Amino acid sequence: MGAAAVCALPGPGLAAAYPDRPVRVVVAFAAGGGTDLIGRTVAQRLQAVLGQPFVVENRGGAGGNIGTDLIAKAPADGYSLLLGYSSNFVISPFLYDDLAYKPLKDFAPISLVATATNILAAHPSLPASNLKELQAYAKANPRKAYFGTAGVGTLGHLTGELFGSVAGVEIVHAPYKGNSAALTDLLAGRVQLFAGSPAVVMEFVRNGRLKALAVASPQREPGMPEIPTFIEQGFAVEALAWFGLLAPAGTPAGVIDTLNKAVVTALDDKEVKESFAKLGYEVTTSTPAVFADFIRTDYDRWQKVIKAAGIKAE
Numbered sequence: 001m002g003a004a005a006v007c008a009l010p011g012p013g014l015a016a017a018y019p020d021r022p023v024r025v026v027v028a029f030a031a032g033g034g035t036d037l038i039g040r041t042v043a044q045r046l047q048a049v050l051g052q053p054f055v056v057e058n059r060g061g062a063g064g065n066i067g068t069d070l071i072a073k074a075p076a077d078g079y080s081l082l083l084g085y086s087s088n089f090v091i092s093p094f095l096y097d098d099l100a101y102k103p104l105k106d107f108a109p110i111s112l113v114a115t116a117t118n119i120l121a122a123h124p125s126l127p128a129s130n131l132k133e134l135q136a137y138a139k140a141n142p143r144k145a146y147f148g149t150a151g152v153g154t155l156g157h158l159t160g161e162l163f164g165s166v167a168g169v170e171i172v173h174a175p176y177k178g179n180s181a182a183l184t185d186l187l188a189g190r191v192q193l194f195a196g197s198p199a200v201v202m203e204f205v206r207n208g209r210l211k212a213l214a215v216a217s218p219q220r221e222p223g224m225p226e227i228p229t230f231i232e233q234g235f236a237v238e239a240l241a242w243f244g245l246l247a248p249a250g251t252p253a254g255v256i257d258t259l260n261k262a263v264v265t266a267l268d269d270k271e272v273k274e275s276f277a278k279l280g281y282e283v284t285t286s287t288p289a290v291f292a293d294f295i296r297t298d299y300d301r302w303q304k305v306i307k308a309a310g311i312k313a314e
Contacts (some may be wrong), residue, residue: 018078018255022053025081025245028067028088030060034279038114038243039083041275045266050258056083064088065099072101076108076248078255083113086242087155090298094306095153095313104299108256109291110245111263114281117217118159118239119227121201121210126192131167131214131233134193138169147193148174148182152314156182156195158302159216159239161309166235175314186210197241198224199280216240223277238301242284244291256288 023046027039036058043054059067068088074080089103120131126145128134138145149156152175164171174191176182179200186194187209194201195216202224204210215227216239230237245263247256264285266272273283286294305311 018258019050019052021079022055023079023081024055024057025083026057026059026067026071027083028059028061028064028070028085031058034281035064035083035085035243037279038276038281041272042083042113042245042263042266045269045272046259046262049262049266054081063092065092065096065101069101071246071248072106074248076250076252078247078251078259080248081110081259082107082246084244084246086240086298087153089295090302091153091155091158091306093299094303095311104296106249107246108249108251109288109295110247110256110259111288112284112286112291112294113243113245113263113267114276115217115243115284116197116199116241116281117215117221118155118195118241119198119201119205119215119224120159120163120193120195120213120230121186121205122194122213123186123189123192124208124211125189126211128213129211130228131163131230131235134213135167135169138164138167138171143170143172145169145193146172146174146191147195148176148186148191149195150179150182151175151177153306153311155239155241157311158305159195159237160193161311162237162239162301162305163230163235165305165308166237195239197280221282240298242294242298243281244295260288 025043027036029035040056043056046054059070064085065088071080071082093099093103128137147160160171185191205212212227214230215221216230216237267283267285276283
């Protein structure tokens with residue numbers, strides 16, 4: 001569907017064609033990171049489809065919670081949008097007691113934009129080449145398997161906790177201040193495991209410095225089909241980082257519909273898919289209803305894990 005066709009769909013709740021002026025897209029992180037690059041790509045493509053400027057505004061701070069709250073309280077008119085990140089919707093609510101926004105009530109989902117899976121990688125010295133062997137090792141050697149992460153409450157941390165719970169074993173969490181420090185110790189063998197994105201770990205898997213035990217997506221990833229999923233190895237673990245476009249709750253249905261169609265059109269592009277793949281992300285679009293269900297499922301999943309493990313932000 002071309003730009004003219006999308007713009008010609010005013011839909012219910014629209015008094016005039018939308019948009020008829022610039023739209024701001026808040027990215028709740030600093031400029032230059034992966035979230036920012038995704039947000040700028042989406043904004044640029046939406047501008048091309050809908051014919052009005054989509055202007056990225058970086059509002060970093062508090063791990064993305066400040067910028068997310070900004071859009072929760074913005075006018076529900078379609079001219080303030082959020083490039084949302086999964087952590088702020090399905091992890092932060094359970095790490096922080098004083099979160100200012102309500103993820104399931106304060107936003108109108110528009111569409112998923114991109115997803116990224118986690119890979120559980122191990123140092124070659126660990127005597128396990130699959131999850132059953134890891135489970136057996138952890139049971140025979142209590143508290144001797146350590147998994148390094150980029151920090152408390154990160155998706156890598158929760159992936160490790162979920163696997164430990166499902167497998168009935170205790171793998172000791174070793175939080176670091178960022179991926180680089182965790183990977184340094186993993187490569188040196190000071191920790192045995194790490195759960196991270198393909199962009200972070202696959203270079204080391206392919207050169208033999210690490211081994212991949214499982215991928216946390218529902219199906220094997222097309223770019224690395226040799227890595228089995230947690231699920232096919234008998235462990236009910238899914239862990240996807242996701243990005244999506246959202247508006248404040250109460251935004252007219254016609255605006256949401258127009259934006260959804262525009263996102264689907266804008267991201268159905270080989271160049272966009274290739275640029276996202278280089279960052280370790282897969283273009284993933286959806287209807288607003290599917291996106292809302294996706295958020296709720298992820299919200300329920302991580303609520304259980306975080307509460308069971310007693311995790312709180314540091």
